[in-house]
Amino acid sequence: MVLETLNPMHYNITSLVPDTMPVATVPILILMCFLFLIWNHEETSSIPGPGYCMGIGPLISHGRFLWMGVGNACNYYNKTYGEFVRVWISGEETFIISK
Numbered sequence: 001m002v003l004e005t006l007n008p009m010h011y012n013i014t015s016l017v018p019d020t021m022p023v024a025t026v027p028i029l030i031l032m033c034f035l036f037l038i039w040n041h042e043e044t045s046s047i048p049g050p051g052y053c054m055g056i057g058p059l060i061s062h063g064r065f066l067w068m069g070v071g072n073a074c075n076y077y078n079k080t081y082g083e084f085v086r087v088w089i090s091g092e093e094t095f096i097i098s099k
Contacts, residue, residue, distance in 0.1 A: 047095070049077070049086035058088035065089055074098065 050057045065073045065087075077085045078098050085096040 047084060047086040048081040050088075058091055061087045062089055062091070 050061050052058070064076070067073075068076065073087075074096050077087055077096055083097065083099050087094050087096060
């Protein structure tokens with residue numbers, strides 16, 4: 001009987017984890033999602049152009065410049081947003097001014 005109580009294989013590992021563990025993880029996950037949204041939030045600019053959208057906007061903008069070329073991409077953005085446009089090229093905010 002003494003050997004049976006000292007045997008670590010005798011204990012069920014799930015009985016050692018408290019039942020409140022899943023309940024405590026929900027607020028932690030909500031807090032992490034909230035902090036992630038705050039960290040990725042940027043104020044909207046008054047200058048027209050594609051949105052930031054957690055870094056997806058700059059990737060699409062840069063990809064359009066690589067795929068279409070500078071001239072065609074500038075014409076596309078000017079037709080879409082107007083004469084003064086904010087885009088991202090190589091991760092840097094770039095302004096296109098044309099008339």
